[in-house]
Amino acid sequence: MESLLKEQELNVDLPQPGEIRTGVIASISQSQILVSIGAKSEGVVSGRELDQLSAEERDALKVGQEVHVFVVNAEDANGNVVLSLKRAQEQLSWENVEKLLENDEVIESKIIGFNKGGLIVGVEGLRGFVPSSQISALRRSQSTGDTPEQRWQKMIGQPISVRVVEVDRERRRLILSERAASTESRQSIKERVIEELEEGKVYTGRVTSLANFGAFININGADGLVHLSELSWDHIEHPREVLEVGQEVKVKVINVDREKKRIGLSVRALQEDPWRSRVEKYSVGQLVEGVITRLTKFGAFARLEGDIEGLIHISEIADHRIEHPKEVLKEGDVKSLRVIRIDADQHRIGLSLRKVDSAAFADKDFKLLTAEFGADETPEPASDETAGESSSDKPEA
Numbered sequence: 001m002e003s004l005l006k007e008q009e010l011n012v013d014l015p016q017p018g019e020i021r022t023g024v025i026a027s028i029s030q031s032q033i034l035v036s037i038g039a040k041s042e043g044v045v046s047g048r049e050l051d052q053l054s055a056e057e058r059d060a061l062k063v064g065q066e067v068h069v070f071v072v073n074a075e076d077a078n079g080n081v082v083l084s085l086k087r088a089q090e091q092l093s094w095e096n097v098e099k100l101l102e103n104d105e106v107i108e109s110k111i112i113g114f115n116k117g118g119l120i121v122g123v124e125g126l127r128g129f130v131p132s133s134q135i136s137a138l139r140r141s142q143s144t145g146d147t148p149e150q151r152w153q154k155m156i157g158q159p160i161s162v163r164v165v166e167v168d169r170e171r172r173r174l175i176l177s178e179r180a181a182s183t184e185s186r187q188s189i190k191e192r193v194i195e196e197l198e199e200g201k202v203y204t205g206r207v208t209s210l211a212n213f214g215a216f217i218n219i220n221g222a223d224g225l226v227h228l229s230e231l232s233w234d235h236i237e238h239p240r241e242v243l244e245v246g247q248e249v250k251v252k253v254i255n256v257d258r259e260k261k262r263i264g265l266s267v268r269a270l271q272e273d274p275w276r277s278r279v280e281k282y283s284v285g286q287l288v289e290g291v292i293t294r295l296t297k298f299g300a301f302a303r304l305e306g307d308i309e310g311l312i313h314i315s316e317i318a319d320h321r322i323e324h325p326k327e328v329l330k331e332g333d334v335k336s337l338r339v340i341r342i343d344a345d346q347h348r349i350g351l352s353l354r355k356v357d358s359a360a361f362a363d364k365d366f367k368l369l370t371a372e373f374g375a376d377e378t379p380e381p382a383s384d385e386t387a388g389e390s391s392s393d394k395p396e397a
Contacts, residue, residue, distance in 0.1 A: 016074060017071050017072065017073060017074050018070075019071050020069070020088050021038075022067070023083075024067075025064060025065045026063070027063060028061060031046060031050075032044050032045060033045040033050065035083055043080070044080045044081065044082060044083060045083045049072065049085070053085060068085075069085055070083065070086075070087035071083060072084050072087070090125070092124075093124040093125045094167070094169050097124055097167055097174060104163065106162070106163055106181045107161070107176075109122055109128075109160055109162060110158065111155050111156050112127070114148055114151075114152035114153070116148045117129075118132045119135065121160055121162055121176055123174065127174070128174040129173075129176065134175075134177035136182050136221075137179075137189060137221050138221035139160075139178065141206055142155075143155070145246075146246070160178055161178065163176065165180060193219065193222035194256060194258055197219070200253065203250070204249070205217040205265075207243050207247045209245060210240055210244075210245060212228075214231070214239060215239040217249060219251070219265075223263070224251070224253070225262070225263065225265065226265045226267055230264075230265070230266040230268055230269070232267070233271060233274050233275065234274075249267060250267075252266045252269040253265060254266045254269060276344055278305075279342060282304070282349065284339055284340060284341065285338070287337070287338060288337050288338075289304075290303060290335055290351065291332065291334055292329050295324075295330075297324060299313040299317070300317065302335065302351055308349070311351065316350075316351065316354055317353050336356050338361065340352045
């Protein structure tokens with residue numbers, strides 16, 4: 001009989017520490033979970049191994065359910081086989097991610113956290129790390145701010161496609177890459193964005209680099225150029241005076257060249273044009289005083305006030321033909337001038353010297369004069385006698 005019992009004992013598949021077995025839950029209580037694993041007695045999940053399970057994980061377990069368990073101790077002081085559900089799950093997860101690495105598979109997951117270096121993504125129950133250098137260009141273009149919280153917090157819960165690029169079980173290191181999983185190259189992203197962009201529409205982008213001639217702003221994964229002249233209504237020498245790399249900024253699309261794959265953007269188009277407010281006081285036909293600042297072969301520039309200048313075309317300087325403005329004007333001259341044109345879009349004011357006394361503007365001059373002195377002091381119309389005198393002064397035809 002004794003030899004028979006020994007033979008049966010030898011035929012029992014005794015559990016070995018460190019191995020993973022498949023078992024069936026026999027019972028569940030507050031202090032322990034008994035699992036049948038085909039040994040002499042049922043294995044037990046208790047103590048620290050039980051505490052490692054979250055409330056959700058414990059609630060999901062049912063009697064009769066098949067589970068994977070990790071053998072912690074083949075026989076403790078009480079003769080029990082000590083098991084762990086958590087360690088089994090973790091071991092299987094590491095085996096699975098090693099297969100994912102070997103097969104170069106794309107994994108669909110979600111962002112579950114972040115740190116200063118990048119994003120945390122859940123894969124097979126493990127926490128994988130996506131370094132910022134391995135985050136897609138499109139997602140990086142959406143990350144703005146100076147702190148990790150500002151850059152990544154809003155992305156928690158978002159779906160993400162990744163590939164496993166490094167697995168180290170001993171160091172519990174799982175490195176992922178979104179860029180490796182992306183089917184779009186940087187060029188193809190730009191082509192797609194260019195097709196989707198609409199001229200005249202406003203977008204939010206991020207400053208990626210600054211150059212002497214302007215700033216590059218990333219919109220939805222593609223860089224567009226804000227030329228120096230489109231950064232501000234004020235004169236600036238370098239983009240760094242108004243922007244910095246990483247800054248989030250609203251821009252207006254002013255040009256899309258799909259053939260050359262270029263995107264023209266403007267920051268100042270979204271700002272109020274100070275020139276318009278400064279020239280509101282001027283109107284066509286108005287008499288103004290200006291200081292001659294520059295003479296050119298095609299005319300003379302006159303400063304009206306501040307940085308508001310107008311051009312007196314050479315044809316508007318004198319009634320007779322002249323070859324150069326210097327024949328009539330010199331820099332520093334203060335002249336009465338007539339406003340003959342205002343182009344708000346081009347920031348240009350056309351002035352005339354020869355039309356200062358033009359009869360064509362007599363009515364406007366009279367109205368401005370009466371407005372200046374007030375209605376109570378409006379000059380009375382000329383009497384017949386005065387009119388007659390004036391008429392007699394005119395030379396006969």
